[in-house]
Amino acid sequence: MKKTLKTLVVILLALGLVLSGCGGRPEESAEPATAPVTETVVFEVESYGSPADATRVTNLEEAAQELNEILQEKGDNRRVEVKANHVSSGYDEYNQKFMLAHKTGAGADIRTISHSDIAMMAEGGYILELDDYINDSEWGKYVKDIYPNLWDAAKWKSKIYGIPQDTEARTVYFRKDILRKLGWSEEDISELPEKIEKGQFTLDDMTSIAKEAVDKGFAKAGIYHRPNNGAFFPAMVYNFGGKLFNQETNKLVFDRKAIKDTLDYFYKLAQVDKVLPTGMTSMEWRQIHQNWVEGHVLFWYGGTWHWAEYQEVEYHGELGKLTEDYMFENMGYALIPAASKGGKPVTLSQPYVYVINSNTEHPDLAFALVAISSQPKYNAKHAVGSGHLVISPLAAEEPLYKENTFLSDVQYMLDYTKLQPNHHEFGKFTSALFKAIQSVEIGEYDPEKALNWLEEQVKNDIDEIEFID
Amino acid sequence: MEQYVQEKSLPVAYPKEAAETHVKRKSSFIAALPFIGPFLILIVLFYLVPVVLTIVMSFTGMDFTLEWKFVGLKNYIKLCQDKSAGIAALNTLKYVASTLLINVGFGFLLAITTTYFTKKQNTGLLFQTIWMLPRMTPAVIYALLWLWFLDPTEYGMLNAFFGKLFNAPPRDWILTSPMPVVIIANGLIGASLGMVVFSAAIKSIPESYFHAASVDGATDWDIIRYVIIPFLKWPIMFMTIWQTLSLLTSYEYILLITDGGPLNKSEVWALYSYHKAFGSYEFGYGAAISVVLVIIAVIIALVMLKVFGYDAMMNRGKTKVQG
Numbered sequence: 126m127k128k129t130l131k132t133l134v135v136i137l138l139a140l141g142l143v144l145s146g147c148g149g150r151p152e153e154s155a156e157p158a159t160a161p162v163t164e165t166v167v168f169e170v171e172s173y174g175s176p177a178d179a180t181r182v183t184n185l186e187e188a189a190q191e192l193n194e195i196l197q198e199k200g201d202n203r204r205v206e207v208k209a210n211h212v213s214s215g216y217d218e219y220n221q222k223f224m225l226a227h228k229t230g231a232g233a234d235i236r237t238i239s240h241s242d243i244a245m246m247a248e249g250g251y252i253l254e255l256d257d258y259i260n261d262s263e264w265g266k267y268v269k270d271i272y273p274n275l276w277d278a279a280k281w282k283s284k285i286y287g288i289p290q291d292t293e294a295r296t297v298y299f300r301k302d303i304l305r306k307l308g309w310s311e312e313d314i315s316e317l318p319e320k321i322e323k324g325q326f327t328l329d330d331m332t333s334i335a336k337e338a339v340d341k342g343f344a345k346a347g348i349y350h351r352p353n354n355g356a357f358f359p360a361m362v363y364n365f366g367g368k369l370f371n372q373e374t375n376k377l378v379f380d381r382k383a384i385k386d387t388l389d390y391f392y393k394l395a396q397v398d399k400v401l402p403t404g405m406t407s408m409e410w411r412q413i414h415q416n417w418v419e420g421h422v423l424f425w426y427g428g429t430w431h432w433a434e435y436q437e438v439e440y441h442g443e444l445g446k447l448t449e450d451y452m453f454e455n456m457g458y459a460l461i462p463a464a465s466k467g468g469k470p471v472t473l474s475q476p477y478v479y480v481i482n483s484n485t486e487h488p489d490l491a492f493a494l495v496a497i498s499s500q501p502k503y504n505a506k507h508a509v510g511s512g513h514l515v516i517s518p519l520a521a522e523e524p525l526y527k528e529n530t531f532l533s534d535v536q537y538m539l540d541y542t543k544l545q546p547n548h549h550e551f552g553k554f555t556s557a558l559f560k561a562i563q564s565v566e567i568g569e570y571d572p573e574k575a576l577n578w579l580e581e582q583v584k585n586d587i588d589e590i591e592f593i594d
Numbered sequence: 595m596e597q598y599v600q601e602k603s604l605p606v607a608y609p610k611e612a613a614e615t616h617v618k619r620k621s622s623f624i625a626a627l628p629f630i631g632p633f634l635i636l637i638v639l640f641y642l643v644p645v646v647l648t649i650v651m652s653f654t655g656m657d658f659t660l661e662w663k664f665v666g667l668k669n670y671i672k673l674c675q676d677k678s679a680g681i682a683a684l685n686t687l688k689y690v691a692s693t694l695l696i697n698v699g700f701g702f703l704l705a706i707t708t709t710y711f712t713k714k715q716n717t718g719l720l721f722q723t724i725w726m727l728p729r730m731t732p733a734v735i736y737a738l739l740w741l742w743f744l745d746p747t748e749y750g751m752l753n754a755f756f757g758k759l760f761n762a763p764p765r766d767w768i769l770t771s772p773m774p775v776v777i778i779a780n781g782l783i784g785a786s787l788g789m790v791v792f793s794a795a796i797k798s799i800p801e802s803y804f805h806a807a808s809v810d811g812a813t814d815w816d817i818i819r820y821v822i823i824p825f826l827k828w829p830i831m832f833m834t835i836w837q838t839l840s841l842l843t844s845y846e847y848i849l850l851i852t853d854g855g856p857l858n859k860s861e862v863w864a865l866y867s868y869h870k871a872f873g874s875y876e877f878g879y880g881a882a883i884s885v886v887l888v889i890i891a892v893i894i895a896l897v898m899l900k901v902f903g904y905d906a907m908m909n910r911g912k913t914k915v916q917g
Binding site: 217221224225228245248249250345402403404406407408409412415416549552553556560563564567569570578581582585586 | 658659660675676677678741742744745746747748749764766768769770852855856857858872873874875
């Protein structure tokens, strides 16, 4: 027995020696003793968006190489490595997962989120305040050029918590082929965006043409909008002159008149003029896109990002992915028309921002990485690939971006854009607003009743809200 | 029963024997521990601890900050004043009662059809497998199929079907009849479990009972009424209690198909709790809603066990041994 044990110990020792020899790092031993030891900092980065938006993280991967070169030149022995994850479904779950991970001291170091979540993330202590890094660090120079209104979107209580990553505009797309059938000349069609910009073509005009197209059988539906809760609906409240936030009191605002006008508008579309399907809010996204790209709908309240999506995803039954030539031939785009003649048209942007986890161990490097990836070359690449708008005038001058006809065409929309309030309870408001709009579209409530229902919901759900008439 | 009463009185009359019995029971418990231990741990970890945590959380105002800020009974007072909670309660009642009817009733019908009326075993098994398909499909896919099937345009499968056959205009099935849609979608899945349980129970009935009934001139209906149903009393009890409790807490298909809409028309209690906790980040309030559900579920389970005579079922074996 003793002999066996002895033999076993000898074998184990020998095996351990052999394995330790195999496990050695020849490259380390080959290095001269004086070579500086580098520390690898691994950043977990995650982003949300359609597959076309993956550049939100791949740009960070590329920027890491540039950052490492700078660090080497500076004699900084740290090197950055990026572990990227891009998520394309379940935005709420994407945030919840991070919030729970954060409480255990983990979570991705750098994330992209909608600017409208800045308030919640900042107030909850999940993300870092970045003013000092922007103003005082050596990396601040990379982000100085970003548009001021995008910085406003990244603020909570006057402090900056995010670096704008991209922006977009909500547009009204129109089918040129249907307008031609209605007798519009090429000149009439090409002038439409300008007429909308000048307030000469209003929402009522849009409804009338939509009705004409449906009545004459040129379109199966006159107007489509998104089927679920989203930033488009607050944009319409803005369009009817509504106010959603009081900056002085930091409270949300329930603007009865503007909300009533908004409800009247959707009620008229679905129940009176019947140009919008009453079941719009139960339609599948894919079906909506298919009907639009196949030319069954005259107007589509979409977004600039859809332009890229239609070239990336096979929605068209016969054509599959659309070519840009086909799209220019058959689709036009404009601001959301003003609610009244001579009024100002509107659009709404929901910029995405990079935020830094407050648990991260190397916040300076995380900021450096984000700042470098905000340079025009990276930002223009993302914008062109995903149908978004760039974050700075310098990026707008990038040849890649300037050559893109669509993005150059819609850049002016940022002059008309509005933002959603950065308030942690705004999500509850939009959720209730969507339900109220749904109720008038399906004819369950008339606008007056829907307004009362909405007011009751909001009083029940939201603590910080003011009511105005 | 007499023996049982005697056993209970033993400790008073014979303390020595009682002590021996106690030791015996203790050692048999220790012997059983390796078998029931893992399940006890699982039950404590995944049932008991979450319930305790939920109860504690329901007294907090936990929100998106995920901090335990104790607020006393505030959430429960809010719940009493919340009109949407009233609507959710009523919807839950309709949903559970109707779906239960399909789960148990239709499940029973499927079991009878595929086991009693279908004489060829393979054919019955084939139909049972087909009915099991929705259960084997991931919830998201199953919900997506329903959304495509009920699409409100003329491209929706159901609308296309009615359009072709009756030239009917497209209908918004989900928006006009949200509750029937979620009941049917859930019922078709739930029925398959009932079918499996009832089929197994029918197959375990000795053949001689069917032969004897046939010799006595019983019709199929008589056999179902006087042979099969009495034998299936306990499986039916099990399925009814099981399905009631799972329906009370189920919401995933409703979330995916109607999301409780339109206007809370298909919002059930469990979904309301989910929406409050994960949609509005009101974790404290959502927990309070869940606690009410736990209490209701326990009461319903106890009432059902009483109604079905659970004690009688558990004592059945003992009576036989004594006899």
